[in-house]
Amino acid sequence: MSADDPRLRLARAYLSRVAEPPAPALHRLVTELGAVAAADQVHRGDVPPPVSRETEARRTAFLPREDLAAAEALNARLLIPEDPDWPSWQFSSFAAAAAQGAAEAVPPLALWVRGEAPLAELVERAVAIVGSRSATPYGETIATELGIGLAELGVTVVSGAAMGIDGAAHRGAIIGNGPTVAVVACGLDIPYPAGHVGLLRRIVSHGGLILSEYPPGVQPAKHRFLVRNRLIAALGGGTVVVEAGIRSGATNTAAHTRTLGRPLMAVPGPVNSAMSVGCLALLRSGHAVPVGTAAQVIEASGRIGIDLSDTPEGPRRETDGLEPHALRVHEALPERSGLSAEEVAVESGLPLSRVRGLLPALELAGLAQRGDEGWHRLRANR
């Protein structure tokens, strides 16, 4: 069935409300039968008990057509796994984690989205920045600086739009002129948090996205924040905890990050600050790597594969740290004159979005430079 078939989107809209996420049994049924047949059986009540337990309460209580209309009125849309910009690679980690027994490791059945940008491309190089709502000025400063630095290096900042660290990270990304993705824990029509209504608007107007697993009208609730956190962890190539009390939502996101096998980072802070206690615990446990700058975050999250460390051991070739894609881009660059990113994409055979992500990283690593005539290769001085 094509993603353009309206029955598919309608079925996914239905599925996104009929069960409270994460709904592992319903997800299995959808994987088995496809969304349309699964939605139909759920609606009729013709499902095995595990699915029934997840869906019985709401199965005839609403009309998905109204949800889609409400979303349209909000300038929002329903993104479904059958769409090309669904972040399949990112969400595939849930299956691996579930296979190892993580019961909550269930991908969303659909995502309600505000903003025009293609999600899959935005999160191709992305880092989650999370932290306490009651952040200190220190924490907010660092979150903003990390947001700016990552944006300037072409990395998308993913966070939860909460007060404190989340907001500072989104703001930093906007300052750094990069798209940022906010995953919220309520319907897109709910003005939450009230203090961030303006920020949410700016996120969208600056090329970013607001995502929610919840259809319009769904109110934020404590368990929804925790469930939402798994999506933040999944959409980031790694997670940075900037400030966290000893038991905070951020340490919950950290746990999801570990479950999904993603790199976990923590920003050290004053050991006598209650807001740094959670970070210290993550560092002491050995589960998180200490980071203080955007370059260190990229190095630790490792997604882009360029080793930015300035302490190579022993003699090494300048391109030793490059992962295959970065190496292909590097090799596509001329030594003199210059190429546009589009020409490099043609030359390297890699998608333009990937090339656009890798070129600034190569520049940072001292292996490429943007001149008046475009990009050319640099011989790094090691």
Added chain:
Amino acid sequence: MSADDPRLRLARAYLSRVAEPPAPALHRLVTELGAVAAADQVHRGDVPPPVSRETEARRTAFLPREDLAAAEALNARLLIPEDPDWPSWQFSSFAAAAAQGAAEAVPPLALWVRGEAPLAELVERAVAIVGSRSATPYGETIATELGIGLAELGVTVVSGAAMGIDGAAHRGAIIGNGPTVAVVACGLDIPYPAGHVGLLRRIVSHGGLILSEYPPGVQPAKHRFLVRNRLIAALGGGTVVVEAGIRSGATNTAAHTRTLGRPLMAVPGPVNSAMSVGCLALLRSGHAVPVGTAAQVIEASGRIGIDLSDTPEGPRRETDGLEPHALRVHEALPERSGLSAEEVAVESGLPLSRVRGLLPALELAGLAQRGDEGWHRLRANR
């Protein structure tokens, strides 16, 4: 030759000035011939070229008898390896490091000492706390708190008496009512640093020690601080770097600590503080463990062998974390009534100083309690 033989102390006094430490060739000669014969040959100029290079300039330029008299006038003494309170165990690490190629890993030929306490006993449970002279209020607060906490847990604080972190650590130990050891980089008669003359006096009057490898009159110098740092690292069971710039004396002490195979710890701080950059680098390299409290320092330095971590994995016996000596003390304790530390020493067959160190640690671990009638065993509730 007995340590009481005056020729021995005179020879060591001579050796302590004739070469600028560390003097590996002279040290080898002394190990080979003994101090008296070695001093005699050096004085006559009858030594192989490596030793001659280290000693020729000063071999007849002074009278060691005057140095000993000057020390006596200062209420100081010369501690020599033949004395029972020489910290042989601590300095034995130098031989191991030298065997692995560390050229500077040379123990002192003697130590000039102010204070009455027996050095070997003081450093049986000791931690070095070091850091920047231009510390921030944050760093000084943490250094003081660590000093207090370690002293209260019966751990001796070793440091360098410098302004900033060193001074704060010594002061903390004094507040915590524990002995503290300052290793200085000049003669004991030199009032250095000028701002710490009162602190140095208090260290001694509170049962601590001032140590120097340098005889009276020797001025502080940059290379002497670096050479001195190896003694701080050797006398601590582990080293905590509280604050450090990217290249500071503290990172030099950290390097010595690693060379000697001792646990290295660093206190995290604000990542945007220049004084925490050195600590962040140590943490990011993986060479240092992050610590924020005295209990975490003891856990990480591991000398006393009791695991203070409150997150045991899986079922475990209450005494699983105890190293052999601690276990012997624990087993020597009665379940009812009580024993004095002296009686526990008899019962366990361990030196009283060791028992005195381990009992408070067992108490902290919830495995022992001091009552009106003395010490008794506790069954910890895990």
